[in-house]
Amino acid sequence: MNRFEYVRADSVADAIRALEGPDAQALAGGTNLVDLMKYDVVRPRRVVDINRLPLRTIEAMPDGGLKIGTLVSNSELAWDRRVVKRYPLLASAILAGASAQLRNAATTGGNLLQRTRCYYFYDPSTACNKREPGSGCSAIGGVNRIHAILGASDSCIAVHPSDMCVALAALDAIVHLEGAGGRRTLSFSEFHRLPADRPQHDNTMRAGELITAIELPASDFSENYTYIKVRDRLSFAFALVSVAAALRIEDGAIVEARLALGGVAHKPWRDRGAEQGLRGKVPDQSAFSSCADAILHEAKGCGQNNFKIELARRTIIRALRQAAAGTPQDQADKVVR
Secondary structure (H helix, E strand, O other): OOOOEEEEOOOHHHHHHHHOOOOEEEEOOOOOHHHHHHOOOOOOOEEEEOOOOOOOOEEEOOOOOEEEEOOOEHHHHHHOHHHHHHOHHHHHHHHOOOOHHHHHHOEHHHHHOOOOOOOOOOOOOOOEOOOOOOOOEOOOOOOOOOOOOOOOOOOOOOOOOOOHHHHHHHOOOEEEEEEOOEEEEEEHHHHEOOOOOOOOOOEOOOOOOEEEEEEEOOOOOOOOEEEEEEOOOOOOOOOOEEEEEEEEEEOOEEEEEEEEEEOOOOOOEOOHHHHHHHOOOOOOHHHHHHHHHHHOOOOOOOOOOOHHHHHHHHHHHHHHHHHHHOOOOOOOOOOOO
């Protein structure tokens, strides 16, 4: 681990000033950053501890939504009674991730900033465009079983690892940011980015910016929803494929659909055209199969991960069935039924 300056911020303004320096990183729960530093993957010159900032509340919004402070822990968020009642898809996705101990430490803002779990990204002795731009991508032609089937590029085929972010994508969350240039908001779909030829940039944050909150707009997906996570083992494993599905059904027909996939791309993956295609349809096998085909029509494997295309198709269909039936995946059981 490299030598670094440690700064403990007492206000948001202090944190922003400290983050303006070169190679500065914010420290909240540290569940990802500390690992990256220990593996010598990232070498910040300054670590800015933001844990004293007043960003640990969950506030009701006038429109019926919720505003979640960046330092709210994953456990606090998953078990908040308002989240459980009004946004159970989010609670379910959080409980599908990591372990209870990690959820107690990990924060809302930190979850958005997780780095990929690509084997080569974590190994500084190998070529990785995400870690060292221009060095190449060892996963292309290498061990790529867990890698992307959608939105990849010739520079990077890594995937985003978060479960929580998949649900936030489906719920059309809004990201609140603050930096030297002032405050701004981004839709969740705008926050993360695909790799293209700059895979070192996971998101569209500006230098020195801080995530201050995540906003959940009012929604009506508390009945017909599910979060399915397919993985190599039933606990403490990242998704090979995950699906957050939410439907609004009236008079036997789908009037609104939300679908987001994890484990398949550099960011949580949504296809709004495929969602639109479900509107007005009877929630049955034919509609769900057509939706899965639409989402995956440009999916492409890299050899070892070819199986993920069919796995994603089946998981999408299973998730839509569960959501339509109002029988969400049990995250305590974890077995997909």
